[in-house]
Amino acid sequence: MNDEKNNIPAVPLFSSGAGCAVSGVPLTHDDEFGGIYIMCTDEALAELGITYGDSLDIAFSNGYKLNDLPYYNGYYNPVGEALIVVYPGYHYIKAALNFGDDLWKIAGIGDSDTASVSLAEKGKYLSKQTSRDLSYTDKRADYASDIVFANFRNVTVGGIKKGRLYRAASPCDNKHNRAPYVDALMSAAGVNVVIDLADNEEKIAQYMSEPGFSCPGFVTLRERGNVLPVSMNMAYNTADFKQKTVLVLKALAERKGPFLVHCTEGKDRTGFILMLIEALCGADINEIEDDFMITYDNYYGIRKDDTAAKYEAVVSCIMYPMLDSIIGEEGVSPFSADLYACAERYALGLGLSRDELDRLRAALTD
Numbered sequence: 001m002n003d004e005k006n007n008i009p010a011v012p013l014f015s016s017g018a019g020c021a022v023s024g025v026p027l028t029h030d031d032e033f034g035g036i037y038i039m040c041t042d043e044a045l046a047e048l049g050i051t052y053g054d055s056l057d058i059a060f061s062n063g064y065k066l067n068d069l070p071y072y073n074g075y076y077n078p079v080g081e082a083l084i085v086v087y088p089g090y091h092y093i094k095a096a097l098n099f100g101d102d103l104w105k106i107a108g109i110g111d112s113d114t115a116s117v118s119l120a121e122k123g124k125y126l127s128k129q130t131s132r133d134l135s136y137t138d139k140r141a142d143y144a145s146d147i148v149f150a151n152f153r154n155v156t157v158g159g160i161k162k163g164r165l166y167r168a169a170s171p172c173d174n175k176h177n178r179a180p181y182v183d184a185l186m187s188a189a190g191v192n193v194v195i196d197l198a199d200n201e202e203k204i205a206q207y208m209s210e211p212g213f214s215c216p217g218f219v220t221l222r223e224r225g226n227v228l229p230v231s232m233n234m235a236y237n238t239a240d241f242k243q244k245t246v247l248v249l250k251a252l253a254e255r256k257g258p259f260l261v262h263c264t265e266g267k268d269r270t271g272f273i274l275m276l277i278e279a280l281c282g283a284d285i286n287e288i289e290d291d292f293m294i295t296y297d298n299y300y301g302i303r304k305d306d307t308a309a310k311y312e313a314v315v316s317c318i319m320y321p322m323l324d325s326i327i328g329e330e331g332v333s334p335f336s337a338d339l340y341a342c343a344e345r346y347a348l349g350l351g352l353s354r355d356e357l358d359r360l361r362a363a364l365t366d
Contacts, residue, residue, distance in 0.1 A: 021048040023116035027060075028092070029104045032198075033233050035096030036104050038115050042073075042086040042093065050119055052133075053126030056084055057118045058095060064107040066095060070125035074134040075099075076313075079237075079321045087135075093117075099268075099321070100235055132313050136299045138177045143298075150181040151266040151298045154189065155274060157291050158283030159365035165259050166191060167274055169266045170198060171218045172207045176265065179207075180214050187217030191260045193226045194218065195248055197270060198263040200231040226255070232263070236272050237325055246350045248273055253352075253359040267295050272322045279326065279343035280357070281365050285334050292319050 022045070028037040038058070050056065052073050058066045069084050070077060071093075077083040080100040086093040095115075097103050143149040152168040166189055171182040186194070196204070204222070207213060221227050228251050232244045252259060261277075263269035275288045283291075293311065296302040302310045323334040327342045347357055 021045060021050055021117050021119055024114045025117065027109060027111075027113055027115055029109070029111075030094060030096070031102075031104075032231075033096070034100070034102030034104065034235055035094050036107065036109060036115075037092040037094055038084075038117065039092050040117070041091060045086075045093070045117070049122075050117075053123055053129035054119060055121040055124035057120045058084070059116045059118075060107060060109060061114045062108055062110065064109070066107075068120050068124075069095065070128070072125070072129055072132075074132060076128055076132045076317070078317060097235075099237070101238060102233075102235075131309055134296075134300050134302075134310070140177065140181070146181045146185065148298045150178050150185055151295055152182055152185045153291075153294060155278065155291060157278050157287035158281040159361075160278070160281050160283075161365060163189070164257055164364045165261070165277070167266055167270050168260060168262050170196070170262050170264050171215055171260070172196070172204055173199065173264055174207065174210070174213070174215075179218075182262070183215035183217045186260045189258065191217075191258050192221070193228065193251065193255045193257055193259045194221055195251055195259060195261045196227060196229045196263075197232045197244075197248070197261065197273060199229045201229055203231075204229060228255075232269050234268050236269075236322060242350050245273065245276070246352055249277075249347055249350075249352050249360055250356055252277070252363055253356040257363060265295075265299070267299070268318075271295065271319070272325075275319075275322060276326055276343055276346065277360075277364070279339040280347060281361060282340055285323075285339060288323070288339070289315060289319065 022040055026039045028039065030037055050071065052071060054071045056069050056071050058069065066082055069082055071084045073087060075085060075098045077098045080097055082095065082097055084093055084095050095103055140149050150168050153166065154162060155165045155167055156162050166186060168182045168186065169176065169178040171179050171186055171194065173179060230244045230247055232241055235241055261270055261273055271292055275292060278288050278291065296314050301307065302314060304311045320334055326346045327334065327337045328346060344357065
């Protein structure tokens with residue numbers, strides 16, 4: 001979930017000895033996704049002997065502790081479990097509950113609190129780090145086409161008709177250099193409504209004020225009132241996520257498409273919302289999986305045949321838990337569940353009306 005790069009300045013680190021790599025490190029709240037930014041870099045930790053796959057302990061100055069956390073370069077833990085994540089070039093490491101509640105709030109962290117980070121066990125989680133190890137570049141030349149780079153596609157699974165629904169990376173947030181490509185592709189496709197799962201109006205205005213911003217199609221749709229900023233986090237089991245899911249479904253029922261649904265990468269939030277929409281429109285498990293995994297092919301080159309271990313890790317640890325949340329019945333496999341009925345029950349349970357559900361389906365399938 002490479003969604004969080006920013007320009008927070010790095011801080012100097014000091015070894016405190018006795019097995020503790022760093023202490024007194026400032027903290028910042030990740031209020032978008034829910035978590036704790038610990039203001040030190042992977043390079044600094046590497047100088048102290050800490051590398052991906054190690055087990056770490058964290059002690060916060062307010063007394064809250066987290067022990068035996070895997071240190072990864074991606075979100076490789078099961079849903080709801082704690083981990084530490086860092087991406088090369090970022091100015092912080094992040095402690096979080098994977099797709100879970102806001103760890104900052106759970107831990108009771110305040111703005112003046114700090115953290116100490118210690119090595120618990122060298123290489124304890126190295127096999128999982130090595131087997132998954134998901135990373136990508138933001139250089140267009142590293143990808144086969146604009147479509148692959150933009151993670152852009154027309155969704156036509158189940159009963160969804162061609163030209164009704166698209167998904168992609170962001171057409172306005174250019175932190176990964178993809179926005180102009182998405183903008184050009186969605187404009188060529190005739191997209192009329194953009195459903196932005198990642199941002200609020202303030203963030204969109206900030207993107208548009210950045211030097212070199214060049215997404216004219218997005219600007220035009222926003223001027224027409226055809227950009228809906230939903231500002232979801234990635235904790236899909238929370239009440240906030242579910243309330244905002246209803247906004248998305250209502251927009252599909254009430255607005256006139258074609259629609260583009262996106263978050264930052266078009267991967268996690270978009271992945272969940274699209275599998276729900278696809279199931280509502282009659283897609284089976286194989287169709288949903290195929291569409292979901294195109295994203296992992298686009299970004300990481302993960303394919304079922306030639307990168308089978310990583311493919312299986314993604315579907316079992318990321319995709320199937322999302323579907324389990326929609327199914328809502330413990331022990332029921334996505335392969336045996338009636339996904340159409342489960343998705344309908346899920347959507348109606350969130351507060352979507354039967355009439356709105358019928359109009360959503362009509363907008364995408366009639």
